[in-house]
Amino acid sequence: GAGVSQSPRYKVAKRGQDVALRCDPISGHVSLFWYQQALGQGPEFLTYFQNEAQLDKSGLPSDRFFAERPEGSVSTLKIQRTQQEDSAVYLCASRDSTGTGIAKNIQYFGAGTRLSVL
Amino acid sequence: GENVEQHPSTLSVQEGDSAVIKCTYSDSASNYFPWYKQELGKGPQLIIDIRSNVGEKKDQRIAVTLNKTAKHFSLHITETQPEDSAVYFCAAIYNFNKFYFGSGTKLNVKP
Numbered sequence: 001g002a003g004v005s006q007s008p009r010y011k012v013a014k015r016g017q018d019v020a021l022r023c024d025p026i027s028g029h030v031s032l033f034w035y036q037q038a039l040g041q042g043p044e045f046l047t048y049f050q051n052e053a054q055l056d057k058s059g060l061p062s063d064r065f066f067a068e069r070p071e072g073s074v075s076t077l078k079i080q081r082t083q084q085e086d087s088a089v090y091l092c093a094s095r096d097s098t099g100t101g102i103a104k105n106i107q108y109f110g111a112g113t114r115l116s117v118l
Numbered sequence: 119g120e121n122v123e124q125h126p127s128t129l130s131v132q133e134g135d136s137a138v139i140k141c142t143y144s145d146s147a148s149n150y151f152p153w154y155k156q157e158l159g160k161g162p163q164l165i166i167d168i169r170s171n172v173g174e175k176k177d178q179r180i181a182v183t184l185n186k187t188a189k190h191f192s193l194h195i196t197e198t199q200p201e202d203s204a205v206y207f208c209a210a211i212y213n214f215n216k217f218y219f220g221s222g223t224k225l226n227v228k229p
Contacts, residue, residue, distance in 0.1 A: 004161070031215075042124075042207050042219030043162065056215060091161055105150065105214045109161030 002026075004110035006092050012116045013082045021077045021113045025094030032075050033107060034067055035091040043091050049075060050097070082117045089114050120145040122210050124220025132228050137198050139223045141208035142190040148210040148218075151184060153193050156205045156222075165206075166193070198227045 005024040013019050025032050031050050035043035036059075045059040051072035060067070064082075069075040079086055093107040121144040131137050143151075149170040154162035168175045168182045168191065175182050179198075184191040195202055208220040 033217075035217075040222070042122075042209075042221050043217070044219070045216050048215050059216075093161075106152075106164055106167075107217065109154075109163070111159065111161050 004092055004094050004108055006090075006110035006113050008113060009111065010114050010116075012118065015083060015117055017082050017117075018078065018080045019082055019115065021079075021090050021115070023075045023077070023092030023094075023110060025073065025075070025092070026096075026108055028096070029094035029108075030072075030097040031095040032069055033093040033095070034075070034077050035093065036061075037089040037091055037112065039088070046077070046090075079115075082115075084117050087115055087117045120148055120210050120212065120216075120218040122208060122218045122220045124208050124223060126223060127221065128224045128226070130226045130228065131198055133198060133200060135198055137195045137202070137225055137227075139193045139206055139208070139225075140190060141192070141210075141220050142188075143210040143218075144189065145210070145212060146186075146189065147212045150211040150214060151182070151191050152209050152211070152217075153180075153182060154207045154209065154219075156207065158204075162207055195225075198225075200227050200229050203227045 007022045034046040037043045047057040047067045049069045064080045066078045089112040091112045093109045095107050124141045152167035155165045156162045179196050181194045205222045207222050209217045
């Protein structure tokens with residue numbers, strides 16, 4: 001596809017359930033980012049991959065959050081034992097990071113997955 | 119880490135008027151400042167950006183200004199149209215890998 005694709009668009013989980021959120025970046029994009037966006041707030045950084053390497057996971061709120069990108073393309077954000085405070089929109093963004101000029105640094109966002117934990 | 123504050127949280131203007139959104143940042147090392155527009159049910163979309171070696175940048179009806187000394191930057195939209203209605207986010211970045219976003223401004227352009 002032409003843009004960043006995220007699935008599912010909506011996810012309802014019971015407290016304590018595990019969830020997995022998928023991100024398909026723009027083809028060929030080297031860098032991939034995950035953000036958490038609470039209602040009425042700006043996105044907050046969770047983690048960053050360059051190819052398959054997770055270079056920064058300082059934003060993950062707890063060890064219940066885990067992200068992977070095993071082949072350097074599709075990424076999955078997993079949340080174990082979900083809690084009500086995990087309810088948010090989870091955004092994925094990808095970036096080319098190659099070539100020259102400022103355009104290589106632009107992050108392109110998906111539409112997000114809205115997670116509701118009951 | 120970086121702290122970005124954004125004001126106002128909501129802004130209502132009449133079609134054709136100008137809109138200004140302001141952000142301040144705390145880390146003087148930040149050197150890249152993008153602005154994103156987010157429509158309901160969609161992800162943020164970049165509308166304009168500026169690097170720290172530039173004071174102002176324009177693209178048709180939108181412009182961004184940066185004051186490095188005061189550590190603040192602003193988004194200016196002229197001749198607003200109803201389709202400009204959305205939530206706007208500023209961000210400040212140091213190394214292009216970790217974006218710090220403001221809390222957003224909901225712009226409502228009344229026809």
